[in-house]
Amino acid sequence: xxxxxxxSAAAKRETSxxxxxxxxxxxxxxxxxxxxxxxxxxxxxxxNKGYFHIFMIFSCAVLLVLxxxxxxxxxxxKKFRYRAAFIAVAFLLxxxxxxxxxxLLLLPxxxxxxxxxxxxxxxxxxxxxxxxxxxSTRLQFIGLAFGVVSGFLTGLLIGWSKKAHYWINPLVxxxxxxxxxxxxxITLVAFPTTFGASVFLVALSVWxxxxxxxxxxxxxxxxxxxxxxxxxxxxTRYQIAHVAVPAALPxxxxxxxxxxxxxxxxxxxxxxxxxxxxxxxxxxWQREIMSYANVYAGLIIVAxxxxxxxxxxFKFRSRWLAWQxxxxxx
Amino acid sequence: MVISGAIRxxxxxxxxxxxxxxxxxxxxxxxxTMAAGxxxxxxxxxxxxxxxxxxLIAGLERPSGGNIFVDDKEVxxxxxxxxxxxxxxxxxxxxxxxxxxxxxxxxRGLYEQERGIVGELIDLVGLTGFEKAYPHHLSGGMQQxxxxxxxxxxxxxxxxxxxxxxxxxxxxxxxxxxxxxxxWQSRGTTMVMVTHDVEExxxxxxxxxxxxxxxxxxxxxxxxxxxxxxxRESQEFRRIKEQIMQVLNIKSRFQAAE
Numbered sequence: 001x002x003x004x005x006x007x008s009a010a011a012k013r014e015t016s017x018x019x020x021x022x023x024x025x026x027x028x029x030x031x032x033x034x035x036x037x038x039x040x041x042x043x044x045x046x047x048n049k050g051y052f053h054i055f056m057i058f059s060c061a062v063l064l065v066l067x068x069x070x071x072x073x074x075x076x077x078k079k080f081r082y083r084a085a086f087i088a089v090a091f092l093l094x095x096x097x098x099x100x101x102x103x104l105l106l107l108p109x110x111x112x113x114x115x116x117x118x119x120x121x122x123x124x125x126x127x128x129x130x131x132x133x134x135x136s137t138r139l140q141f142i143g144l145a146f147g148v149v150s151g152f153l154t155g156l157l158i159g160w161s162k163k164a165h166y167w168i169n170p171l172v173x174x175x176x177x178x179x180x181x182x183x184x185x186i187t188l189v190a191f192p193t194t195f196g197a198s199v200f201l202v203a204l205s206v207w208x209x210x211x212x213x214x215x216x217x218x219x220x221x222x223x224x225x226x227x228x229x230x231x232x233x234x235x236t237r238y239q240i241a242h243v244a245v246p247a248a249l250p251x252x253x254x255x256x257x258x259x260x261x262x263x264x265x266x267x268x269x270x271x272x273x274x275x276x277x278x279x280x281x282x283x284x285w286q287r288e289i290m291s292y293a294n295v296y297a298g299l300i301i302v303a304x305x306x307x308x309x310x311x312x313x314f315k316f317r318s319r320w321l322a323w324q325x326x327x328x329x330x
Numbered sequence: 331m332v333i334s335g336a337i338r339x340x341x342x343x344x345x346x347x348x349x350x351x352x353x354x355x356x357x358x359x360x361x362x363t364m365a366a367g368x369x370x371x372x373x374x375x376x377x378x379x380x381x382x383x384x385x386l387i388a389g390l391e392r393p394s395g396g397n398i399f400v401d402d403k404e405v406x407x408x409x410x411x412x413x414x415x416x417x418x419x420x421x422x423x424x425x426x427x428x429x430x431x432x433x434x435x436x437x438r439g440l441y442e443q444e445r446g447i448v449g450e451l452i453d454l455v456g457l458t459g460f461e462k463a464y465p466h467h468l469s470g471g472m473q474q475x476x477x478x479x480x481x482x483x484x485x486x487x488x489x490x491x492x493x494x495x496x497x498x499x500x501x502x503x504x505x506x507x508x509x510x511x512x513x514w515q516s517r518g519t520t521m522v523m524v525t526h527d528v529e530e531x532x533x534x535x536x537x538x539x540x541x542x543x544x545x546x547x548x549x550x551x552x553x554x555x556x557x558x559x560x561x562r563e564s565q566e567f568r569r570i571k572e573q574i575m576q577v578l579n580i581k582s583r584f585q586a587a588e
Binding site for chain 1: 388389390407408409410412413414416418420422423424425426433434436437438464465466480481483484490
């Protein structure tokens with residue numbers, strides 16, 4: 001008797017988890033149905049291009065494939081079950097947004113464009129958007145490279161040499177906390193091109209956290225490691241490269257992480273102020289001409305760009321800091 | 331095998347100066363010699379200056395007075411001929427076991443010629459198969475063996491150990507004591523070990539320096555002439571142990587009365 005009860009409970013759990021697999025698909029189908037069956041609000045003058053419809057059909061197809069795949073692969077089923085509720089709710093919210101904008105027009109249409117209109121921007125303006133994305137990426141990478149290298153070197157100098165600490169550290173303390181965007185008036189004058197000025201601003205926002213974290217990482221490295229290294233015959237230079245730097249690496253990564261995060265802010269602000277092309281520039285320009293669908297499209301690209309960038313950073317981290325036990329979760 | 335690594339300390343003093351506090355006299359006119367290839371232990375309660383003595387020989391501290399010679403060369407700073415093992419293994423956490431042991435050879439640019447030593451040492455300390463493991467995957471005993479191997483890779487004349495087995499459980503400890511003997515006997519390295527475990531000192535050493543916190547000097551030097559391997563239950567063993575305990579106890583009782 002007891003056994004049967006247990007078995008039926010297990011079976012129940014099994015079916016309910018099977019049900020979980022279908023949740024995202026059901027939510028997406030619901031969204032598709034709402035979009036299909038309800039007419040567009042009469043007051044909307046813009047044509048619906050049907051992109052959102054295609055997008056939803058595509059989403060449903062993908063989800064169907066995932067459900068089928070979850071049936072074969074138990075490993076994937078586990079992951080998929082975990083994410084299922086989230087995906088389902090995400091589609092529900094999208095559905096809701098579509099409903100209150102395109103179908104019922106409960107929000108002012110100027111500021112809250114319906115999904116189809118936003119998708120339309122992605123397709124219609126993909127050339128400009130791509131160009132902007134390339135510009136931003138280039139600016140971000142060049143600025144980041146300068147910032148990381150200079151921050152690492154400054155941090156190394158301050159962290160290792162007492163003399164450098166005495167002379168340079170006050171400067172770092174004074175200049176570091178100034179938001180890099182506050183430098184804009186000076187940089188615009190000091191640099192011949194706005195691109196150079198923007199690179200400088202991005203580099204500056206990365207430089208400070210990397211400097212601080214590098215030097216504190218080195219200063220907090222356990223003294224015993226240096227003592228062991230010196231009794232093993234390591235020269236000062238060898239100790240810097242093979243003890244100080246690796247010991248500081250987790251801390252340097254933290255600096256890099258916060259530097260990258262603040263560099264996004266700087267990047268967007270710098271682009272809004274002077275540079276021609278770039279996502280920040282695009283968003284600002286579109287806002288000025290009141291075309292909010294384009295603003296939303298730009299913001300979605302910014303979000304994806306930053307997300308991808310930080311994900312890459314963490315991939316890099318898990319490769320280089322595999323030896324580290326405690327890790328920041330991303 | 332040419333046995334080298336004789337240590338001679340003459341009137342060595344160490345005073346730690348600290349602003350706002352009284353200066354601390356860690357060592358007061360210590361003169362002692364340790365023969366090349368011998369096994370010397372320094373025992374005493376914490377605060378008696380035994381670690382300071384070891385760090386002075388390592389060259390990590392400079393004496394405030396007096397001289398230290400190793401093979402008639404004055405100690406001027408850390409040197410790869412004087413290897414050091416701490417109580418905590420202090421393996422570099424960013425290097426795997428093999429890389430940790432190879433650290434000294436790499437730092438000195440000898441890795442290409444002498445890479446074979448690394449494998450031999452891993453064998454010697456019984457860690458074969460763990461070459462690629464990172465320190466945090468190893469147990470305390472394994473880490474300490476690795477730290478020994480790391481210090482030995484440079485073929486030091488002197489191996490300095492600061493309570494090397496202090497953090498290990500008692501079973502691992504006894505196994506490691508025999509391994510230390512093995513290493514010492516097969517390599518002829520001068521071994522200087524700081525410990526607060528009197529039995530360990532008697533089991534391993536030819537010469538025991540007994541220190542007390544009261545006057546920061548070597549209170550007594552005990553020569554142990556018993557043959558290896560020593561039997562902990564033998565009368566001679568117990569007599570020597572008792573003798574050392576007496577020096578330590580009398581002094582500590584004396585202190586309590588103060």
